[in-house]
Amino acid sequence: VQLQASGGGLVQAGGSLRLACAASGGTFSFYSMGWFRQAPGKGREFVAAIRWTGGSTYYADSVKGRFTISSDNAKNTVYLQMNSLKPEDTAVYYCAVPGRRWVDLVNVASYDHWGQGTQVTVSS
Numbered sequence: 001v002q003l004q005a006s007g008g009g010l011v012q013a014g015g016s017l018r019l020a021c022a023a024s025g026g027t028f029s030f031y032s033m034g035w036f037r038q039a040p041g042k043g044r045e046f047v048a049a050i051r052w053t054g055g056s057t058y059y060a061d062s063v064k065g066r067f068t069i070s071s072d073n074a075k076n077t078v079y080l081q082m083n084s085l086k087p088e089d090t091a092v093y094y095c096a097v098p099g100r101r102w103v104d105l106v107n108v109a110s111y112d113h114w115g116q117g118t119q120v121t122v123s124s
Helices: none
Strands: 002-006 009-012 017-024 032-038 044-051 056-059 066-071 078-080 093-097 118-123
Touching: 002 093, 017 093, 017 118, 032 056, 032 078, 044 066, 044 078, 044 093
Parallel strands: 009 118
Antiparallel strands: 002 017, 017 078, 032 044, 032 093, 044 056, 066 078, 093 118
16 A cells, blocks of 8 residues: 655645645555644644545544545545644644554554655744
8 A cells, every 4th residue: 555645845824735645555445544743752643534435534623623634535535624724733744544444543553554744844
């Protein structure tokens, strides 16, 4: 399974960015996808996730109302629209997929495949 994340960059506080993660991998079945982030000196934390079937979405409290996760199932791509960005959103953002259907999408241990990460920097 290959996950290619893109869309990171430098933005001022209050600005917006859209991340994308394209998944590929032959006959692998994609059940859901999550976004995590890791700031310097901190652990990897959950940001948002989406289930492929039904489109249920999940968000960390810190990003609710500002970030929106969506999917284009035909392209096996998930997007993370990030609005009203804050300096504390600065981190490397990773997309990931679990190898099984019904897992706790908030738990980093549920994910088996990870993208390479994309840097998001929000200046004050």
